[in-house]
Amino acid sequence: MRAVVARRLDGPEAIELIETDVTEPAAGQVRIKVAAAAVNPVDVAVSTGMLVEFGLTAPRPQFGLGWDVAGTVDATGPDTQLDVGDAVIGVADLLAQTLKTHAEYVVLNADAVARAPRGVELHDAATLGLNGLTALQAVKALDGQTVLVTGAAGGVGGYAVELAKHLGKTVIASAGPRDEELVRRLGADHFVDRSEDLATAVRRFAPAGVDAVVDAAVVGIAAQEAVRNGGRHVHVQGGPRPPHLRGITVEQLLVHANSHELEELVSLVEANVISTRVAETYRLEDAAIAYKRLAAGGVRGRLVLLP
Known part of the structure; x- marks a missing residue:
């Protein structure tokens, strides 16, 4: 599969699109075929090395990028309540993962995943989680x-x-x-x-x-x-x-993924209490362009990558 990673940590222009193996889900995990993944300021911060500088994570050869995801469950490990084919959203809140949601597939703990809001396009739903x-x-x-x-x-x-x-x-x-x-x-x-x-x-x-x-x-x-x-x-x-x-x-407050609170947010979206906001969409191979656009400031809503 294709995935976006940061290795040099010197800014958005240095992020890389690599080919890598698809990971199998373990117990309590699901694999999601990514339909859309928002780009957030924390992703730019990872690419610049800011989180390492702040001492929030240790240096390592490769950082996966992407916290938000919307897509379809592709495989499940034992002890999960989700089924293959379920439309879901999720949040990858672990800083030190070598692969995250800016990819064609991502494996997440099931307790960081919830069903996607009904009646909402997945590229819109991808802006909700983080x-x-x-x-x-x-x-x-x-x-x-x-x-x-x-x-x-x-x-x-x-x-x-x-x-x-x-x-x-x-x-x-x-x-x-x-x-x-x-x-x-x-x-x-x-x-x-x-x-x-x-x-x-x-x-x-x-x-x-x-x-x-x-x-x-x-x-x-x-x-x-x-x-x-x-x-x-x-x-x-x-x-x-x-x-x-x-x-x-x-x-x-350092956010933590929680399926129950994600479900609460989904219910609020379905009730039209809160809204989703997409500013622009980009192809996965144009991730560096999206990162540079976000780093430049002035974006209202979220930039979303489409694998």
Whole structure:
């Protein structure tokens, strides 16, 4: 099969499309024939060596690329509840795998896989898993009624806005000026231009500060300044953890695959509570072009590879 990997770790231009063997699933695993796989910022980070630099994983000769996948179960190991032919989505959350979802086939643990949403094309469903799980786990960590979401037009931030609003929270969304219409459509009650002083702008709507922030843009202290004393700061990516100021609880969230939460997301998509967003599609052999496009910034929705 063909698979996209990173060996040199010097950026998107160095990723490679290789030929390799198809792996057989072990007990508790399924093999998925990939129909579509989204490209996420973490994939670009792997290709640049950033995760090694942050100490999240050790150096190795080859890193597989791709976290999100949608496709069809092709083979199963013992002790799985899925059947060959099932349409599924999944998340490959292990950093050190030599082969991941940017490939023609991928083997995942069954507890990182759920059935795909009905009535949704697989290339759309491929954008749900990683960003949706991150947002869901972040929103579940929140306390209080008023929530600030930074990076609200992005993959994680957009889902965080939709999920927080679904839970009845008052949502203040921070994003670029051209994204105001988008984030309001996602459900934001108030919009803050990210070029403004964040704490000052947010406190126009929440004078005492918000109860919590989902810091999808990894703003750090500037986002925490918008939180009330004793509130909560959910920091959703790797890198240095912001300090605990003014009694604020800081939680650094590193997403973990969970079939039950994936099923929860699928139900929310089927109920039209949350949306999937595809920006562009690329052939697998054009993965380097997609990675460069994502690294350049300004993408709204996800770039998706089609094997």
